[in-house]
Amino acid sequence: MRKGMVREQFQSPESSEEHFTRLRASISTILGMKKLPIDSTEWESYFDESGQLCKSRDYVAAQILDRGLDPTVRPEAWKFLTGYYSWCSSCDDRLMADSRKRKSYESLCTVCEKIQPLLETEHRGFMEVQNLIKSDVQRLYVRDAQGNTLVDKSQLEKILLLNYMCNVEAEYQQGFHEMLLLFRLLAEKEHEIYWLFQFFLQKTENSCIMNIGVEKNLFMLRALIAFLDPVFAKHLEEKGQVVPALFPWFCLFFQRVFKSFDDVWRLWEVFLTGLPCRNFQVIVAYTILQTVRDQIIKEDMSGDDILMLCNNIIDLDADELISKACTTYELFLKNNNKVPKELQEFFSEPQK
Missing domain, CATH: 1.10.472.80 (Ypt/Rab-GAP domain of gyp1p, domain 3)
Known part of the structure; x- marks a missing residue:
């Protein structure tokens, strides 16, 4: 078995002219005929037998810009895109990373459960936010075409409240409940939903947050x-x-x-x-x-x-x-x- 030792490939410093040329080349690919998205077979071909990436990260990013991801690939691919997984990780590395994130999430939940009663009595704004989250989530329509419930609304409320308590930069704002629903439809495990949402906000430089x-x-x-x-x-x-x-x-x-x-x-x-x-x-x-x-x-x-x-x-x-x-x-x-x-x-x- 070949043990890949591929690491993230960073380009050396380049001139402004070279930078513009490279960007134009990347952009030009998306301007032609619409192509099929990256499916599971192609996605798996990007990794070697140990699970390490055998393409450059820049190549994968350019393919996603050009073609997008098949819905079956998104749950895993988004973990790389958000930084939940490192691009230079192996399968074993990712198992350990997931375990660490699960434990970290459980620790956050434990701490927040302990301080929540204090916040409810001493922080007037906390109860207002808590009620706002509940009201927003209850308005979400979370059933499929057959009327079956797709997500647990109480789980969304819990994650949004935890996000509010743990993220000092981004207070809760209306609309987060709609965004979080899309992450819940991508991932089922509670700790994955929480961290994907957190990393998404960080990766996009809090671009969707008011006052930031x-x-x-x-x-x-x-x-x-x-x-x-x-x-x-x-x-x-x-x-x-x-x-x-x-x-x-x-x-x-x-x-x-x-x-x-x-x-x-x-x-x-x-x-x-x-x-x-x-x-x-x-x-x-x-x-x-x-x-x-x-x-x-x-x-x-x-x-x-x-x-x-x-x-x-x-x-x-x-x-x-x-x-x-x-x-x-x-x-x-x-x-x-x-x-x-x-x-x-x-x-x-x-x-x-």
Whole structure:
């Protein structure tokens, strides 16, 4: 048996010109004919007999950007994408990593159970959040087409409350319950759901959290519109605070603009790859806004009408949106020598 010793492959420092060339090459693959997603057979071929990756992480990420993952592959692949598993781990390493995360989760639960009575009596805001979580989760529809219950709502409440108690940066915000449901549909074990959600927030740099990532995204979106489409930017400015009011797109990471959960997962796994650039969610938001640009200008819509139009975007196709967003980024790269300071972060390396 061959014992693979493959480790994560990092590229050596490169010039700006080489960086742009590499990105253009990666993006160009997604602009052609739609391809079949990575299925279980292909995914397994990426690993050797010991379970170690025998392709580069960059190769796998580019394939995910280009084609996406088959639903049967997502539960395992997302563990690599979020950092739940290391890309350079073996099967044995992953068994140990899962055991450690299970024990860590159980310890967190034990500690939180002990301090919860104190928080309920001494922290007025805690009870408000607890009630809000319960109310949000109870409104979720969690049955399949035959009426069978898909998930345990009490489990979602527990994980959301634990997330609130343990994550000092990200207080509970409405919408987390909808996001967590998608992680529950990917994983069944409670500790896996909790850690996948935690690592997803970290990997995407808290981009969906108000007062952290959302405000930054809105600032960059406004700057991107002004850079790529100054006529549209001027029109929006004349209609009031339109761009800041688009915060629901980022808070839910575009969950409500798609036809199905599969589309949401498809976009989110692209975000997790870090390709084609850092802060790709801003490019995506700009691309969505461009789909209604001409109508907004032609009809000279008011700010309220623009927001109503944007809120009614609910049936996008993820593959088409990703392709268009990559085209937008291509246009952005062609003007890289004119990019203002507030948009330079598109060229910085995402989290590994």
